[in-house]
Amino acid sequence: EAGVTQSPTHLIKTxxxxxxxxxxxxxxxxSVYWYQQALGLGLQFLLWYDEGEERNxxxxxxxxxxRQFPNYSSExxxxxxxxxxxxxxxxxxxxxxxITGELFFGEGSRLTVL
Amino acid sequence: AQKITQxxxxxxxxxxxxxxxxxxxxxxxxxxxxxxxxxxxxxxxIFLIYQGSYxxxxxxxxxxxxxxxxxxxxxxxxxxxxxxxxxxxxxxxxREGTGGSYIPTFGRGTSLIVHP
Numbered sequence: 001e002a003g004v005t006q007s008p009t010h011l012i013k014t015x016x017x018x019x020x021x022x023x024x025x026x027x028x029x030x031s032v033y034w035y036q037q038a039l040g041l042g043l044q045f046l047l048w049y050d051e052g053e054e055r056n057x058x059x060x061x062x063x064x065x066x067r068q069f070p071n072y073s074s075e076x077x078x079x080x081x082x083x084x085x086x087x088x089x090x091x092x093x094x095x096x097x098x099i100t101g102e103l104f105f106g107e108g109s110r111l112t113v114l
Numbered sequence: 115a116q117k118i119t120q121x122x123x124x125x126x127x128x129x130x131x132x133x134x135x136x137x138x139x140x141x142x143x144x145x146x147x148x149x150x151x152x153x154x155x156x157x158x159x160i161f162l163i164y165q166g167s168y169x170x171x172x173x174x175x176x177x178x179x180x181x182x183x184x185x186x187x188x189x190x191x192x193x194x195x196x197x198x199x200x201x202x203x204x205x206x207x208x209r210e211g212t213g214g215s216y217i218p219t220f221g222r223g224t225s226l227i228v229h230p
Contacts, residue, residue: 033218042205042222043159056215088157098216099147099209100166105159
């Protein structure tokens with residue numbers, strides 16, 4: 001069974017540009033979570049999609065946005081890139097919405113903003 | 115206030131010894147789940163162990179056990195018989211019920227280095 005896949009693995013952009021990151025969840029998983037992992041800050045929650053709808057978003061500006069497609073894959077868009085957006089962006093999927101379901105993570109997309 | 119606190123930025127342990135990684139949490143929700151993940155240098159987060167707030171016994175998964183002290187709001191991870199491959203970042207996380215909308219919240223992590 002294929003795990004969570006993310007693309008691209010690495011992405012280099014300059015300030016002001018836009019970045020698009022993609023995620024394919026494990027087959028059968030309807031929930032997708034996006035996290036930002038900047039150096040030394042742990043994982044910060046960005047967005048949660050479930051059944052094609054945005055269910056919740058973290059404390060990030062509106063230039064962070066995304067969507068979930070009918071096949072449950074997801075894309076994260078970051079507009080007007082800033083230097084501090086440089087981070088590892090992790091996507092995770094889950095089949096259980098409640099407190100018991102662990103997340104299955106992809107290997108992440110490392111975004112570098114110059 | 116932080117929901118998950120991991121006070122040890124880095125830990126060192128000798129191969130084959132046991133090590134405890136600390137995690138304290140903050141919630142007023144009676145229903146929650148606690149998780150530990152391992153993140154090797156490759157970046158992928160790997161699920162290790164789960165403990166539910168209503169579970170009476172401490173969770174165990176192979177060499178991993180979770181020392182759950184509900185009154186103290188602590189959920190420490192114990193790794194027995196450490197191996198070189200255990201060197202990684204370790205994250206404690208929590209999913210709360212209605213208060214947290216089930217969104218997993220993570221601590222800042224502990225870097226574990228296993229010496230030969």
